Amino acid sequence: LKSKLPQVGTTIFTRMSGLAQTHNALNLSQGFPDFAPPEGLARALGEHAVQGHNQYAPMAGLPRLREAIAGQLALHRKVTVDPEEEITVVPGATEGIFCAITAVVEGGDEVIVLDPVYDSYEPAIALAGGRAVHVPLTAGSFAIDWDRVEEAISPKTKLFMLNSPHNPCGSVVSAADLDVLALLAEKHDFYVCSDEVYEHLVFDGRQHRSVLQHPVLKERSFAHFSFGKTLSVTGWKTGYCVAPPALTAELRKVHQYVAFVAVTPVQHALADFFEAQPRYPVKLASDYERRRDLFLSALSESRFSWTPTAGSFFQLLDFADISDESDTALSERWTREIGVASIPVSVFYENPPTQSVLRFCFAKSDDILLEAAERLCAI
Ligand code: PMP
Ligand code: GLN
8 A cells, every 4th residue: 555644653642652651651751641630520521421411412512612612712812702603622633633724725735834843734734635834943942933934935825834832842922923924824815723722831921822812813714722731631632623604614524524523421521611610721821830840940950951931831851961862762762761751852843953852741740740850860
């Protein structure tokens, strides 16, 4: 069989989590919390299943969950979104992003991605017959270099992939970034696929800027969110996509044949939760900021260098002063030998500028973060 994705193997997250398990290492590689979701959420899931909410939900998502999502967007982003025509509940942001790309990208289209780029975008672009055009983020600051973006735009540009807070860098876009993107999107007539799954994880007083808050971008964007991150339930694989009615209609045409619906009792449990605790996400940033600071202060005697991450639950550490090995080799060796698993960042680039940076997930309990830091300090 001729592979349709010849460059693709098993994801780095699956490989590193597998290696961590084999060697019984502390797993700071794949991004998921090791702590329990908010009180009552798991119980509600069980109760809805017992009560008989076990058959297909409506294709676009349970109306009561879409209402709750519209409430969340009004409360946290001050935007008005129509739950009927602009919100689609999806079985994970990964599926929502796949459906958005599939809905708009045709054979020969180009899609701009910013390196380092989250791993699921390019295979989806390729399967749609498109081509990813890679533009690197500015080394060091991970800011978007808009001059380079404009150079990369061509008459074939159909879509721009935005990710803020960014995985793996943790950088967050500014209001000025969104203004420039809006100008370019209008001038060159392309759509935006905005991955905002870490929207509530922004630190040091920063604000998350959603494309939904920008009047021009809101009209040409798919914005993707994930309950997995916000409620510490990555295994529940439920998120949502917000887009204007015409884009939502096209997204749903794909979604109805990829997954058809998201899981029914999960949607009920999520709706219960947000009806009862609409302000819960406000606390998230300070909780994660504390974990980031705990991890970094425990690393203060180490030989790594870093900039505290601005958002997401990932911290990059540069090991150039410790080893000449490649990040890929070192992440595997440290998983085996010191029992701390991480993700090599070079795998997210078309042309990696360095191979000396590892990504560590700090969505972990304090004792795990402290133990990992102690092992990393001893290198
Ligand atoms: N985008 C980014 C940047 C992510 O880190 C993740 C995380 N897993 C996803 C999308 C996918 O989210 P989900 O688990 O809801 O599919
Ligand atoms: N988004 C998660 C990460 O960045 C992984 C999700 C996955 O394994 N696909 O680690």
